[in-house]
Amino acid sequence: MASIYDEMVEKTKEKIQQSFLQLLKEKNFMKVSVRDITEAAEINRGTFYLHYLDKYDLLDQMEEGLLLDLEKHLERLKPDVLLEEAEKGNISMHAVEVFRYIQMNAERFQVFLGENNHIGFHKRLKQFFVEHFMDKMMKNENFFKGVAVPQDYLSSFATSAFLGLIEQWLENGLAETPSEMAEMYIQIIFFIKNL
Amino acid sequence: MASIYDEMVEKTKEKIQQSFLQLLKEKNFMKVSVRDITEAAEINRGTFYLHYLDKYDLLDQMEEGLLLDLEKHLERLKPDVLLEEAEKGNISMHAVEVFRYIQMNAERFQVFLGENNHIGFHKRLKQFFVEHFMDKMMKNENFFKGVAVPQDYLSSFATSAFLGLIEQWLENGLAETPSEMAEMYIQIIFFIKNL
DNA sequence: CATACCAATCAACAGAGTGTTGAGTGGAAT
DNA sequence: ATTCCACTCAACACTCTGTTGATTGGTATG
Incomplete structure (x- = not known):
């Protein structure tokens, strides 16, 4: 109505x-x-x-809305398959969807993560990734067997790295496609593997 | 005088x-x-x-001073050895010095990287790492042979990951020693290698 | 048709912060 | 003795804030 x-x-x-x-x-x-x-x-x-209430409330509502939409976008596109893959540790299919959503809302992400803004959104987005990817992966005992690093450090390391890729992409004016970004992500993991 | x-x-x-x-x-x-x-x-x-000039100028001067001192701290402790190691790709000796300096100045790092602050210092510190570690490593052709990822993305990924570790450490109230943090850093790299 | 409803407008308000000025204080240097 | 210098103090015009009460002009309801 x-x-x-x-x-x-x-x-x-x-x-x-x-x-x-x-x-x-x-x-x-x-x-x-x-x-x-x-x-x-x-x-x-x-x-x-x-x-x-004031401009803080305005910013807060806009940031909140962007994250809620991202959540919906991810849920819409992964009834079962993506979720299972994520739980197995295959993050790339999720990653491409994240990149896709960011591309669709590039203006807002660029502003909220840019220099003129408060650090709040960076932390919020990082926390979002922790909750949506890392926490699920952490539950998979096989995946993390034999790692002598506390979970919070592992989460912070991994999500920050992913966010670093996103921020560079936004700074470069989204010159790459979402698929290229996801591929780049995999390539970096491969590179570290072969160090 | x-x-x-x-x-x-x-x-x-x-x-x-x-x-x-x-x-x-x-x-x-x-x-x-x-x-x-x-x-x-x-x-x-x-x-x-x-x-x-105003409170922005005050914050700017304080952030600048912290980074300049970090630079001095690193230079003081690496006439040649650490530099060579860094150029070979061995980042851990540098890392432990960074963690040590942060521990000595924890109060300021916690505030400048915390939620109440502007995003400026996060970006500044990241840029510092890019200039002091990544740029040098990038010059080593052997180290990065066969990587199909643009340098700016590789830099952003790696420095963000490292910064993620630092930020988590600060959030945890510096519960670990600088050496433990550097060891953790190495452990994560190992973990990714064995994925 | 009357009237109650609702979002938006407008002018005015006190309160707080800003950046600047010019005069004045007191210890240090010459 | 006098000049120098960091700091103090009171006052200035200015901007922004959040709130108020009265008003306008469409929309819905009996």
């Missing part, structure tokens, strides 16, 4: 979010004022406060 | 920096005002502006 009021609210929120995103491309989150946002969105400043 | 005036300035700057560091433990960089800093440091607000 999307009433005309709901649509009105949605349209206003989208204007706010879009204007905010553009401003974050130009300058630091801390230097973007609510004034700036509402002027760019061509709405009254009071209207902003009808929808968000 | 450290005149009494230089000492006076140095003492004031230290009071400012120490107060700032304490405040960053409690709250977000964005929510720390110059007022807060000068009140905590028990100096006049005008005095702050005699030394820093």
